[in-house]
Amino acid sequence: MSEFNTLTLTLDGGDVTIKLLPDLAPKHVERIATLANSGFYDGVVFHRVIAGFMAxxxxxxxxxxxxxxxxxxxxxxxxxxxxxxxxxxxxxxDPNSANSQFFICLDDATFLDRQYTVWGEVTEGMEHVHALPKGEPPREPGKILKARAE
Structure with a gap:
């Protein structure tokens, strides 16, 4: 079982707290937490943000x-x-091709259920995710300033 319970993404607008769900996706939670704590996500942009869908x-x-x-x-x-x-x-x-990229649902996207691996849910700061610049890619994409798992 993962030793990590939360992931904090610091965005331009503020912190986004994500409750990790290792009981649902232990390998994915471990990967996200390990990459976050290595600094991998620091400075990485949200390259695809579709209003009413996901970031x-x-x-x-x-x-x-x-x-x-x-x-x-x-x-x-x-x-x-x-x-x-x-x-x-x-x-x-390929269903077995997840690596480091992830998305946060901005609205109901239940048509994706059982086709993508859910590993967490935002508990605080969803307004900062909604505020990310939209586009594929956005002209001036929002960025993860810092990501840390605890």
């Missing part, structure tokens, strides 16, 4: 095509619904 980040290249040096993760799909504030892993068409 995606976690790619150090800022293009949506990159990831970490770690191997891809096997899927840990679960029944937790993709609703506002839920944090889930981005991936390619």
């Amino acid at each position: 995606q980040g976690g790619d150090p290249s800022g293009t949506g095509m990159g990831g970490s040096q770690e191997p891809n993760l096997p899927q840990e799909f679960n029944s937790h619904p993709h609703v506002e504030g839920v944090c889930s892993m981005a991936r390619t068409n």
